[in-house]
Amino acid sequence: MTDQGNPESIKAIPVRHPGRWIATFVIFVLVAMFINMALTNPNFEWGVIGEYLFNNKILEGVWATVWITIVAMLAGILLGVVLSVMRLSPNPLLSNVASGYIWFFRGTPVLVQLIFWFNLAVLVPHISIGIPFGPTFVSWDTNSVITPFVAALLGLGLNEAAYMAEISRAGIQSVDEGQVEASSALGMSRTQTMRRIVLPQAMRVIIPPTGNEVISMLKTTSLVSVVAMPELLYNTQQIYARTYQTIPLLIVASIWYLFLTSLLTIGQFYIERHYGKGSTNTQAPTFFQRLRRNVFRFHDVPPTPPSSTLLDANGGVR
């Protein structure tokens, strides 16, 4: 694009897209039919949904679900990163232990693992601390240690670690080998190189699938209702077991799950944007930036940006 003068822009008749119009119309009709059904079908019981949406028991369940998701995910991420570093270690013992862990925890269903942890007392009635094969100092009854919350945490966290280990390994291996060489040549230790140079760059590859894992974890927490952990689904079930309003209460739970996953999606966008630093010239526009630009466009058709730099700064055409 030249900066000399204001060249006249081309006036041409744009290509027509009749297919798009037909598809839009069909989808519009289907959506209208669905909304009509949802509003007129009395079995949805919208009144009941409104009544229970902010019910105390439901809110307690939402809180428990968020809490388990956070703790299990943190445990999974930390253990997962450690496992991936172990797996890539030159020490064959560490690397094999990590592989074995991943093999086992990925190879068995998480529901089975949850029930297993909850019933650990059957296998090991007492948990104690002491010298291996020697005297014990303290001992607990397993059933008092493995509460539903602990069972949920062990089941979800240890399982998640296996998946996070693979995600984090892919991230670490995506970083150019030259980075490690440059860092070593500057005299940085293996740990410093990993922490300061490799992991920050691996983040760009690790974050998107981790976001998916968090969203998936939020929904997987509904499984822990089987170990009587009072989270969102369990509390919902408790209510409809009493009132028989199964469908409206499941919709209440779904609304909360959808709300929480939407929040997570927004959070993921900003984290990805942060770790994209230095890898792209322009940052992806935020939701509000996109909204502002689209509204601006809508009023001012056709949009003719004054220069290509402005276009880039706005995250422009791609």
Place this chain on the structure above:
Amino acid sequence: MNTPMVKSEGVHKSFGSLQVLKGIDLEVLRGEVFCLVGPSGSGKSTFLRCINHLEKIDSGRLSVDGELVGYRQHGDKLYELKDRDAAKKRREIGMVFQRFNLFPHMTVMQNIIEAPIRVRGESAAVARVRAERLLERVGLADKANSYPRQLSGGQQQRVAIARALAMEPKLMLFDEPTSALDPELVGEVLDVMRQLAVDGMTMIVVTHEMGFAREVGDSLVFMDDGVVVEKGHPRDVLTNPQHERTKAFLSKVL
């Protein structure tokens, strides 16, 4: 202080069954610009990487500033160095790579001050002052807050040189520093290296820039197939090569 900066005796290195270095004997004196030339696959880059222990040698002896690389001698026994001790020795040797290897997630300034702060335990303020001085020296004082990908190849390589110098090394290794650059950007990097040579830095340069070797180099070694074929003053070797292999190579590159 008359011990050589680098002394190599019968250094061998293999990757699996492939012998890359087949007994390298040479000495690099203090303050000299030592050029390594030769066809690709001749082992010159591998030798360079052995000097700061990015590669382990299989046999022979290699020492920098009178100390063995990668080992500690006690009596007549050799002990392998711990990772931490090997890292300690590397910090005194600067290295510049063909593909720059700047840290893309850090600004130019952060690239330069990272190792001085983390490895030498300097304060950020001290590291920053030196980094600014170094950036001025390589002509990039205005780029401190840019990210590497916003710079041209030549600018990136000059930042990489500044980053290596920030550790105040006693020896600088250059692994084909201009091979990945557009021809018009080669000059700016060579200028920085020329200035470094004038300032008395000991430099080992693997290069295909025969003009630079002839003008700045104090010694030149021609390597082929893992052995040193010919060594001498650059002017002598380049204008009057003794070996057939050297003649054949130079006729192609000059």
